[in-house]
Amino acid sequence: QLQLVESGGGLVQPGGSLRLSCAASGFTLDYYAMGWFRQAPGKEREGVSCISTRGGRTAYADSVKGRFTISRDNAKNTVYLQLSSLKPEDTAIYYCTAGPRTTAQALCATGGGTWGQGTQVTVSS
Numbered sequence: 001q002l003q004l005v006e007s008g009g010g011l012v013q014p015g016g017s018l019r020l021s022c023a024a025s026g027f028t029l030d031y032y033a034m035g036w037f038r039q040a041p042g043k044e045r046e047g048v049s050c051i052s053t054r055g056g057r058t059a060y061a062d063s064v065k066g067r068f069t070i071s072r073d074n075a076k077n078t079v080y081l082q083l084s085s086l087k088p089e090d091t092a093i094y095y096c097t098a099g100p101r102t103t104a105q106a107l108c109a110t111g112g113g114t115w116g117q118g119t120q121v122t123v124s125s
Helices: 104-110
Strands: 003-007 010-012 018-025 032-039 046-051 058-060 068-073 078-083 092-100 119-123
Touching: 003 092, 018 032, 018 092, 018 119, 032 068, 032 078, 032 104, 046 068, 046 078, 046 104, 058 068, 058 104, 092 104
Parallel strands: 010 119
Antiparallel strands: 003 018, 018 078, 032 046, 032 092, 046 058, 068 078, 092 119
16 A cells, blocks of 8 residues: 655744655655645645756746755655745745656646645744
8 A cells, every 4th residue: 555654844933944754665865756735724735846856857836946845765655845044924834755767847837646644834923
């Protein structure tokens, strides 16, 4: 059974940092593009950042470029999202997704077939 489990969310002050993790089980990440989406209250889910199977290509939403960094460790079957210089508008539930045989850019446009349960990120003073 394919499963993604996110962790690392929490409450942080504006300007602060967090690192989100997404651990996969039931399959190997080697053949999957991976990505992070987020959904704020009253808004649609949006692609935040995605990474290709081997990590050579990445994609970022304009709103997070220069502040967020996606990475992956296939040996640990885990994908990370480093959030820095956080703003109140980054407050959302962050979801991890996996998509086989696709590109980072395509995954961020549509999402994958497998999703995690989400982790809450709240940016507030």
